[in-house]
Amino acid sequence: MTRESLESVRQRELARVRAEYARRQQDVPADRYSLANPAHRFLHDSQNHALDQVLEVAGLAPLAGKRLLEVGCGSGRWLAHFAQLGIRPNDLTGIDLDLGRLRQARASTPDAAAITADASRLPWTDGCFDLVLQSTVMTSILDPALRTAIAAEMMRVVRADGAILWYDFRVDNPRNRQVRGVRRRELHGLFPRCEIMVRRTTLAPPLARLLVPRLRAVAGLLDRLTLFATHDIAVIRPHDGHPSI
16 A cells, blocks of 8 residues: 555544544443443453453563553543553553543543554654553554554554553444454454464453343353453564463
8 A cells, every 4th residue: 555545544544533432422321431330340340350460471560660652542541550550650651532532541640641643653763662552442443554554553662572462352343333343363464473462351341231230240250251252352572482371
């Protein structure tokens, strides 16, 4: 793809993503992603647990002294979690397209940097970060060339001995054509010549919303069994030689 055609794709995708942000703000119930919502609290805690586990198994903990970039930080929930895990807030950086979400991120972790930036054109030199995180960003990008460009930028800014942390849908959402799941084959294609440690995680959110208020124990069991898991969580290293999860 030529630079001109990639730029055209980039502009089109950025416009579509911004429009989708606006639509979701209008259409999604205000309490859907509130921690006061039992189902969302269940999913939130499950995601935290899955992340903490892979960090431990991958040998990335403790995190003190590491620099982290989150691509698509949203309201800053992961930035706040990594601060709790020991990364100094001034070693945390998040980027996003939505100014409202960036304001929330700055409020939740005031000493972290939360800035407007394009994930396909990261404004940092090579190897700036020990960890680069993307969480449910890549599935919001529909164009394969732009997905590839974003993955390449993540690889560029992470240290050679660092890691990319990945959390995203492995399946399509039949109710939302503005997202598309990333299968394992595509994940490996986005990060060639990398060691990728990956596991299934997260009970399907619609099922969690159905079960948690009524049968929380059943939801917890299904979550642990990953029988109806809809996401992959992965640690991606720019070199080989690390055991698989």
